[in-house]
Amino acid sequence: MAAHKRLHDGFEQDPDQPEKKRMERSVSFSTVIREAMVMKQVQSVFLVLEPLLRRVVQEEIQAGLVRSPRYIERSSPETPPAAEPPALRLAFLFPPALPIFTGSKIEDVHGEPLQVILVDAVTGSPCGALPQFMRVELVPLFGDFPPDGREDWTTGDFARGVVKERAGKRPLLTGDVGLTMRDGRAVVNDLQFTDNSSWVRCRKFRIGARVMPGSYEGGRVAEAMTDAFNVRDHRGELYRKHYPPALTDDVWRLEKIGKEGAFHRKLRQNGVETVQEFVRMLTVRPEMLRAIMGDGMTDRMWEVTTSHAKTCGAGDKVYAYAGHGATVYVNSLCQLVRLEFAGVECAAQQLSRDQKAYVHRLYVEAFEQRHSLQEAEPLPAAMLLHASSSSNSLPMLQNAAPAAPPPLPATPLWFPGNQELDLQIVDELSGGQGNFGFQMFQSNFG
Structure with a gap:
């Protein structure tokens, strides 16, 4: 019977049943693993989104507070008295120079340190010394502060317009952010932004100045702020153009290059x-320079580039190049600043046609030998050229002798088409704005 029972049980048992159970166990385990991975991915997404959502919510709340009405109506029928307008206010003497890059020192438009001054709130005229020192704080502001272009913000409005640095970042404005104002003036010797302005809503910052609480016992002093500006990453400074360019600047610092x-x-x-x-x-x-640039540079681009280049300062150095009986003096930009024949200074319009052609040849040779020219002593102001007020006359040397210059040595010269040559010489004292360099004007004899 026992054997029959075992045989009967073995006959009714499905040989595939253990395999099905193993498959069910396998499917259940993979499902658990998959669900665990999904939960982990969801948690990772939440961890990434949480700081972003916090920042967005914080910005929107801060923007709502800035744009909130200045006064809230009270249920009490009594209206609080209006605050007395401030008699004094802070102001920036000159605006900051643009563009501004992260990590770069901020200066005013004249290349000097920023200055905060104390002025009369009504007339804007500078105030004299106060009986006590005043502590001033510089803060970064949102570029769209104040809302709606108002000019009567309160101290609380100003405080809500201050930009807080991003999480994990350094203070947004560093350097001389705490100043002591003496005699109604405070100089900002060192100031820079540590982060760009692309992450704020308006994508611009301002620099604000306010009196530190408790440092002044008088009435309220209104805050100061600059115009809104972009703060760019310092990597953009590597490609910035210079105004004006310096002699040693790379040529790509010029416009259109x-x-x-x-x-x-x-x-x-x-x-x-x-x-x-x-x-x-x-x-x-x-x-020759125009040919190097090629047809890819249009006439308009050429005008922009050369106009920018002409703002470069020549400096104080003067170089001499001597020929047979004549010497030309040029500055660092190869602009002719002085002319001598046999040691005698000469006016350009006193030269004959042969002498002008000879001077031109010396001038071109000086350019070709520019890397080996001998530096001369700086010329006194009395020996420099003064540009004539008339555009039709040539500049004269102050001490040019009225007598004609000595004749040239026997040097064969050739003039194409029997043309007259005219010279122009740069006026060093006027900054070279009148006549740019040494030019040869040709006109047929009539």
Whole structure:
């Protein structure tokens, strides 16, 4: 019977049943693993979104507070008295120079440190010294403060317009953020932003100045703020143009010439790597420089680039190049600043046609030998040229002798088409704004 029972049980048992159970156990385990992975991914998403959502909510709440009405109506029928307007206010003497980059020192439009001054709130005239010192704090503000362009904000409104640094970041404004005002003036020697302005709602900042609480016992002093501006990442400063450009600046600092661009490569291949070399060639060989730039630079682009280049200062150095009986003096930009024949200073319009052509040849040779010119003593102011007020006359040397210059040595000269040559010489005292360099004007004899 026992054997029969075992046989009967074995006969009714499904041989595939253990496999099904194993499959069910396997499916259940994979489902658990999959659900656990989904839960982990959801938690990871929440961890990433949480700081972003917190920041968005914080900005919206802060924006709502800034735009909230200045006064809230009270249920009491009594209206509180209006606050007395301040008699004094802070102001920035000059606006900051733009553009502003992170980590770069902020200066005013004249290249000097920013200054905060105390002025009369009504007239805007500077105030004299106060009987006590005043502590002033510099803070970053949202670029869209004050809301609706109001100019009568309160101290609380101003405080709500201050920008807080991002989580995990350094203070947004660093340097001389705490100043002591003496004699109605405080100088900001060091100030910089540590973060760009792209992450705030309006994408712009302002610099604000306010009196620190408890540092002044008089009435309220209204706060100061600059115009709104963008703060760019310091990496953008590497490609910034300079106004005006310096002699030693790379040539791509000029307008319309991009760093490692087509124009930059062409100039570099022809030995024009600095602004000084660009202006030298522009002064003496403009047609050669124009050919180097090629047809890719339009006439409008050429005008913009050369106008920017001409704002470069020449400096105080003077170089001499001597020929047979004549010496030309040029500055660092190869602009002619003085002319001598046999040691006698001469006025340009006193030269004969042969002498003008000879001076021009010396001038071109000086340009070709510019890297080996001998530096001369700086010229006294009395020996520099003064530009004439008339555009039709040539500049004269102050001490030029009225007598004609001595004759040239026997030097064969050739003049195409029997043309008259006219010279112009740069006026150093006027900053070179009148006559740019040494130019040869040709006109047929009539």
